[in-house]
Amino acid sequence: MNTLFNQPLKVVNVGLQSFASNIQKVGGEVIALSWQPPALGNIDAGHDLASLLHHPLVEHANQIAMARYLSAQPALVDVMPASEAIPEMAHRKLILHSGPPIRWENMCGPVKGAIVGAMLFEGWASGHEEVEGQILAGEVALEPCHHHHAVGPMAGIISPSMPLWVIENKTNGQRAFSNFNEGLGKVLRFGANNEEVLERLCWMRDELGPALKAAVRHLGELELKPLIAQALHMGDEVHNRNAAATGLLIKRLLPALLACNLPGTSVQKVVAFITSNDHFFLNLSMAACKAMMDAAAGVPFSSMVTVMARNGVNFGIRLSGTGEQWFQAPANAVKGLFFPGYGVDDAAADLGDSAITETAGVGGFAMASSPAIVKFVGGTPADATNNSRRMQSITLGGNPAFTLPALNFAPTAAGIDARKVADRGILPVINTGIAHKQAGIGQIGAGITTAPMPCFVEAISTLAQIVAKGEPQ
Amino acid sequence: MNTLFNQPLKVVNVGLQSFASNIQKVGGEVIALSWQPPALGNIDAGHDLASLLHHPLVEHANQIAMARYLSAQPALVDVMPASEAIPEMAHRKLILHSGPPIRWENMCGPVKGAIVGAMLFEGWASGHEEVEGQILAGEVALEPCHHHHAVGPMAGIISPSMPLWVIENKTNGQRAFSNFNEGLGKVLRFGANNEEVLERLCWMRDELGPALKAAVRHLGELELKPLIAQALHMGDEVHNRNAAATGLLIKRLLPALLACNLPGTSVQKVVAFITSNDHFFLNLSMAACKAMMDAAAGVPFSSMVTVMARNGVNFGIRLSGTGEQWFQAPANAVKGLFFPGYGVDDAAADLGDSAITETAGVGGFAMASSPAIVKFVGGTPADATNNSRRMQSITLGGNPAFTLPALNFAPTAAGIDARKVADRGILPVINTGIAHKQAGIGQIGAGITTAPMPCFVEAISTLAQIVAKGEPQ
Numbered sequence: 001m002n003t004l005f006n007q008p009l010k011v012v013n014v015g016l017q018s019f020a021s022n023i024q025k026v027g028g029e030v031i032a033l034s035w036q037p038p039a040l041g042n043i044d045a046g047h048d049l050a051s052l053l054h055h056p057l058v059e060h061a062n063q064i065a066m067a068r069y070l071s072a073q074p075a076l077v078d079v080m081p082a083s084e085a086i087p088e089m090a091h092r093k094l095i096l097h098s099g100p101p102i103r104w105e106n107m108c109g110p111v112k113g114a115i116v117g118a119m120l121f122e123g124w125a126s127g128h129e130e131v132e133g134q135i136l137a138g139e140v141a142l143e144p145c146h147h148h149h150a151v152g153p154m155a156g157i158i159s160p161s162m163p164l165w166v167i168e169n170k171t172n173g174q175r176a177f178s179n180f181n182e183g184l185g186k187v188l189r190f191g192a193n194n195e196e197v198l199e200r201l202c203w204m205r206d207e208l209g210p211a212l213k214a215a216v217r218h219l220g221e222l223e224l225k226p227l228i229a230q231a232l233h234m235g236d237e238v239h240n241r242n243a244a245a246t247g248l249l250i251k252r253l254l255p256a257l258l259a260c261n262l263p264g265t266s267v268q269k270v271v272a273f274i275t276s277n278d279h280f281f282l283n284l285s286m287a288a289c290k291a292m293m294d295a296a297a298g299v300p301f302s303s304m305v306t307v308m309a310r311n312g313v314n315f316g317i318r319l320s321g322t323g324e325q326w327f328q329a330p331a332n333a334v335k336g337l338f339f340p341g342y343g344v345d346d347a348a349a350d351l352g353d354s355a356i357t358e359t360a361g362v363g364g365f366a367m368a369s370s371p372a373i374v375k376f377v378g379g380t381p382a383d384a385t386n387n388s389r390r391m392q393s394i395t396l397g398g399n400p401a402f403t404l405p406a407l408n409f410a411p412t413a414a415g416i417d418a419r420k421v422a423d424r425g426i427l428p429v430i431n432t433g434i435a436h437k438q439a440g441i442g443q444i445g446a447g448i449t450t451a452p453m454p455c456f457v458e459a460i461s462t463l464a465q466i467v468a469k470g471e472p473q
Numbered sequence: 474m475n476t477l478f479n480q481p482l483k484v485v486n487v488g489l490q491s492f493a494s495n496i497q498k499v500g501g502e503v504i505a506l507s508w509q510p511p512a513l514g515n516i517d518a519g520h521d522l523a524s525l526l527h528h529p530l531v532e533h534a535n536q537i538a539m540a541r542y543l544s545a546q547p548a549l550v551d552v553m554p555a556s557e558a559i560p561e562m563a564h565r566k567l568i569l570h571s572g573p574p575i576r577w578e579n580m581c582g583p584v585k586g587a588i589v590g591a592m593l594f595e596g597w598a599s600g601h602e603e604v605e606g607q608i609l610a611g612e613v614a615l616e617p618c619h620h621h622h623a624v625g626p627m628a629g630i631i632s633p634s635m636p637l638w639v640i641e642n643k644t645n646g647q648r649a650f651s652n653f654n655e656g657l658g659k660v661l662r663f664g665a666n667n668e669e670v671l672e673r674l675c676w677m678r679d680e681l682g683p684a685l686k687a688a689v690r691h692l693g694e695l696e697l698k699p700l701i702a703q704a705l706h707m708g709d710e711v712h713n714r715n716a717a718a719t720g721l722l723i724k725r726l727l728p729a730l731l732a733c734n735l736p737g738t739s740v741q742k743v744v745a746f747i748t749s750n751d752h753f754f755l756n757l758s759m760a761a762c763k764a765m766m767d768a769a770a771g772v773p774f775s776s777m778v779t780v781m782a783r784n785g786v787n788f789g790i791r792l793s794g795t796g797e798q799w800f801q802a803p804a805n806a807v808k809g810l811f812f813p814g815y816g817v818d819d820a821a822a823d824l825g826d827s828a829i830t831e832t833a834g835v836g837g838f839a840m841a842s843s844p845a846i847v848k849f850v851g852g853t854p855a856d857a858t859n860n861s862r863r864m865q866s867i868t869l870g871g872n873p874a875f876t877l878p879a880l881n882f883a884p885t886a887a888g889i890d891a892r893k894v895a896d897r898g899i900l901p902v903i904n905t906g907i908a909h910k911q912a913g914i915g916q917i918g919a920g921i922t923t924a925p926m927p928c929f930v931e932a933i934s935t936l937a938q939i940v941a942k943g944e945p946q
Contacts, residue, residue: 233845234717235707235878244707247720251748254727258741268731275724371878372706381878405708405844405854406879 036425045422045457048464052303052419057467058321061302065320066396066415068299069360073170074291076222076284079213081205083160085177086148090160093124093140098156098353099311100326101144104135108312108348110191113439114155115142117193121201122159146307146318149294150177151286151353154189154435155312162201163209167224167287169295176294178287180204180212183277184443189352191439203269211270215257222252224288225401228362231281232402232412237370238285239354239363240377240431240446245281250274286353289360296320296415300472303463304396305416308355308428308451312348312435317455319418321472322462329454332427334434336447337378348437350449355430361399361414364429364448365391368404369412377431377446381406387429387448388413394420394428418463421456509898518895518930521937525776525892530940531794534775538793539869539888541772542833546643547764549695549757552686554678556633558650559621563633566597566613571629571826572784573799574617577608581785581821583664586912587628588615590666594674595632619780619791622767623650624759624826627662627908628785635674636682640697640760642768649767651760653677653685656750657916662825664912676742684743688730695725697761698874701835704754705875705885710843711758712827712836713850713904713919718754723747759826762833769793769888773945776936777869778889781828781901781924785821785908790928792891794945795935802927805900807907809920810851821910823922828903834872834887837902837921838864841877842885850904850919854879860902860921861886867893867901891936894929 011030013020020032039045052058083090095118097111104112115135119125125134134140145152152158157179164177182200186192216222227248234244253274257267274280297306302320309316316326331350338344357363367373368388371381385406391413392398398411416428427450434445466472484503486493493505512518525531556563568591570584577585588608592598598607607613618625625631630652637650655673659665689695700721707717726747730740747753770779775793782789789799804823811817830836840846841861844854858879864886865871871884889901900923907918939945 230716233708243703244717244720247717247724250723250727251720254723255741255745255748258737258744261737264731264734264737268728271731272728275728374878375882381881405847408854 038423038425039457039460040453042457045461048461049419049422051464052460052467053423055467057301057470058303058419061299061321062304062396062415062417065296065299065302065304069292069296069304069415070399070401071171072292072295074167074176074224074288075170076165076216076224077168078166079163079209079216080166081160081209082158082162082164082177085164085166085175086150088148094160095119095140095142096145096148096150096152096156096158097142097311098145098152098154098351099309100314100316100328102311102313104132104142106313108351109437109439110348110351110435111155111312113191113193114157114188117188117197117201118157118159120193121198122161144309145353146309148177149175149290151290151356152179152189153181153282153286153354154352154433155191156353157188161205163205163212165284165287167284167291168221169291172295174291174294176287176291178283178290180208181277181280181283183273184279186440186442190435190442192442193440207266208270208273211257211260211262211266212253214260214262215253218256218259219252224284228285228288229402232362232366232369233405235370235372237363237366237373237431238281239357240433241370241373242281242285243278245285246274246278249281249284282354285362286356289356289362292360293356298323301463301467303418303460305359305418308359308430309353310350310355312351315350315452315455317418317451317459319459319463321466322459325462327455327459327462329452332450332452334432334447334449335378336434336445337376338434338445339443342436342444346436346444348435350432351435352432354432355451358428358430359416361395361402361412364431365414366402366404366412367429367431368406371406373431377448379448390426391429393424394426418456418459422453422460425453427451427453511896511898512930512933513926515930518934521934522892522895524937525933525940526896528940530774530943531776531892531936534772534794535777535869535888535890538769538772538775538777542765542769542888543872543874544644545765545768547640547649547697547761548643549638549689549697550641551639552636552682552689553639554633554682555631555635555637555650558637558639558648559623561621567633568592568613568615569618569621569623569625569629569631570615570784571618571625571627571824572782573787573789573801575784575786577605577615579786581824582910582912583821583824583908584628584785586664586666587630587661590661590670590674591630591632593666594671595634617782618826619782621650622648622763624763624829625652625662626654626755626759626827627825627906628664629826630661634678636678636685638757638760640757640764641694642764645768647764647767649760649764651756651763653681654750654753654756656746657752659913659915663908663915665915666913680739681743681746684730684733684735684739685726687733687735688726691729691732692725697757701758701761702875705835705839705842706878708843708845710836710839710846710904711754712830713906714843714846715754715758716751718758719747719751722754722757755827758835759829762829762835765833766829771796774936774940776891776933778832778891781832781903782826783823783828785824788823788925788928790891790924790932792932792936794939795932798935800928800932800935802925805923805925807905807920807922808851809907809918810849811907811918812916815909815917819909819917821908823903823905824908825905827905828924831901831903832889834868834875834885837904838887839875839877839885840902840904841879844879846904850921852921863899864902866897867899891929891932895926895933898926900924900926
């Protein structure tokens with residue numbers, strides 16, 4: 001001790017900056033290490049976390065879950081109405097929404113607006129009050145897309161007549177679904193439900209859906225992993241940037257579409273619709289990611305995150321080893337760029353199932369592939385690259401199918417380990433669009449957000465109980 | 474001196490490594506600075522170069538040339554047969570080829586093979602010997618594309634019946650031209666001239682050309698600079714990688730094509746042809762770059778490089794201030810990746826007008842935009858970025874229309890200054906395909922090469938004489 005204090009001291013301060021500042025004030029040399037206690041400093045949760053780290057049951061389960069995720073081969077195989085793809089929708093009045101479960105009373109403006117639009121579109125009601133009456137009377141059920149192997153961006157509304165992309169994981173034969181992208185402007189997914197929106201939905205049901213069904217059937221099937229991999233080499237991260245992927249899709253779909261002997265005017269409208277929307281591929285990207293994550297779901301004891309989704313109020317996650325259970329917390333704020341005339345006060349809380357892309361290792365996790373996206377979500381290309389690098393410390397590994405040129409073709413970080421998130425205090429990064437909090441105004445910006453820590457801490461505690469019992473949930 | 478040698482010496486060695494090695498051998502500390510004398514160490518050329526550096530006439534001329542290059546707005550405005558686009562081709566039997574002028578006897582295999590193919594296609598001859606006879610008898614003229622505001626990749630052959638892209642610089646009304654890309658495999662531009670090649674040329678003349686003419690006319694015009702700028706943000710450098718640009722072109726052309734009421738089978742063939750060729754945009758990229766560089770040509774006293782082109786034997790450049798004169802030297806070797814089964818002994822010398830892309834600040838100069846291209850041309854993404862950075866030291870400035878995400882949206886280095894090349898010993902970098910030296914085998918690899926220094930040294934000496942006289946050429 002004497003020897004120590006007789007020499008010039010170099011102090012490393014761990015945690016609170018105020019200790020470091022005091023040393024600096026009296027002329028001492030100090031390095032401030034950014035550190036927070038794991039599991040939000042909650043002692044019980046900390047013990048739960050400690051019980052899971054390096055636990056052989058969890059390690060083994062994660063290997064299985066990760067291998068199933070990696071071996072998934074999602075292919076676009078068909079297009080069909082939701083009522084055909086999801087049998088539950090044929091038997092009862094059911095509307096699907098994004099994120100974890102939520103009651104009508106608690107839903108945010110855009111989601112309510114979109115549900116109204118969907119019920120008008122289905123002809124179940126003729127106005128907002130009738131919609132509300134039917135829902136409160138229990139005549140129409142509202143359930144998460146994720147409860148039906150489906151995903152939808154923003155409000156994520158799927159009603160029985162909407163055409164869906166049908167993705168099949170060729171490895172296990174399971175299917176995943178997503179609705180079609182409507183483009184920008186006044187659209188249902190941002191809560192708009194006026195005549196223009198409903199007319200477009202009818203056209204998508206009557207003309208776009210059947211045309212794309214014919215094209216996909218003619219194509220046989222379209223493997224989506226190679227297409228996503230190629231798009232990652234072309235500046236997309238396939239969440240907020242899908243320009244290249246949409247182009248690649250067009251190159252495959254259009255020759256097939258032209259071979260289907262459809263009326264010329266119909267083909268023209270379909271082609272004009274798809275070619276004018278750089279986000280058209282997003283819903284396919286999401287469904288492909290859903291298929292990959294569904295493959296990893298349900299592995300007993302696994303701490304791998306298989307769902308991250310937002311309902312406009314809460315952020316919810318699911319782990320592979322905790323069954324159907326959701327772990328929820330209020331959504332974190334989005335840090336981003338707003339379109340002219342809008343600001344943070346106009347923004348709805350983080351919304352949509354599109355964080356399934358990050359769950360699958362693309363989107364924010366693959367931002368290094370998409371330096372130009374910072375023009376849309378803010379920051380610098382270096383930030384984008386650092387986001388991808390940082391995610392490597394909370395994932396089970398990398399996905400060699402998705403490589404990042406800017407990181408010398410490193411595989412994208414994939415397979416979020418809830419233990420690592422809680423232990424290291426590093427939150428999954430998510431690229432996201434920002435919706436106006438009022439229904440129907442639409443997108444007002446885009447930016448970067450994170451998954452909230454309490455979800456992961458709660459999930460860890462639940463998993464710890466399951467592992468302690470040694471009985472799979 | 475005494476004081477100097479009494480302290481430990483740190484030596485900086487400039488030039489030859491052997492001096493540094495000797496010092497290291499006896500235990501000395503030495504930093505070896507990579508340096509070569511300017512202008513290849515030629516004393517006369519060095520004086521010429523010195524006379525031009527900072528010369529007000531040259532500086533002023535370069536400002537004008539650069540401004541004209543920057544303000545060019547190349548737009549795709551039409552498609553027409555070469556004989557219509559280039560009036561000289563209607564009056565006499567004329568075939569255009571890539572690179573600087575070269576006599577038939579000296580041409581390389583692929584160029585000869587392509588000329589044979591073009592003459593068979595035109596019905597001017599029925600075999601190789603008849604072709605050679607007519608050319609040697611002076612019945613058919615062979616001239617560089619660049620002498621007619623045109624460019625063509627590899628052999629670069631343009632004959633009167635071939636459809637050309639017509640690009641107009643909206644700033645000055647001047648037009649530039651390029652032929653259509655034939656795809657990969659057995660193609661004329663690599664010297665193939667069999668039945669398959671000729672049939673494709675006939676189809677391009679009879680069906681593809683008229684269809685694209687109708688589509689372009691329907692579109693009105695298509696500005697190419699914004700399209701190239703977007704492609705640079707999508708992993709293309711629009712020389713050896715045109716996957717994104719081709720996708721963007723398809724998104725604009727196809728809706729127009731569908732609106733032209735062409736026969737369904739014709740549209741299907743056209744769409745299948747374009748969507749199956751990721752290099753389809755290359756020829757448009759080249760013609761757009763040609764239009765930009767033609768805008769900068771002919772500024773008296775300017776040392777800006779307006780043409781770099783290869784004829785399979787020699788590399789040639791032109792400066793803005795030296796009129797129509799070519800400065801030539803044997804082409805440098807290509808360092809690259811060969812397709813399986815081929816090696817450096819099979820390679821033709823560097824060939825084609827496609828280096829017009831580098832002349833205009835894209836291609837190798839914009840490699841930082843295209844990290845994934847190293848899978849095609851070799852090296853690492855860091856090499857690609859370094860190439861773009863290094864080019865900043867031999868150019869007059871940057872092109873703010875073309876920005877590079879990986880360099881935090883820095884403008885691409887553009888406007889090669891022949892003085893800086895000769896002074897700094899840094900050669901313009903060029904991404905290039907590698908042709909087999911025998912006609913008709915096709916592409917056997919791709920890689921990176923440089924423009925040879927003697928071209929620049931000779932150009933500088935010629936410009937120095939013009940500037941010394943004070944009379945523009």
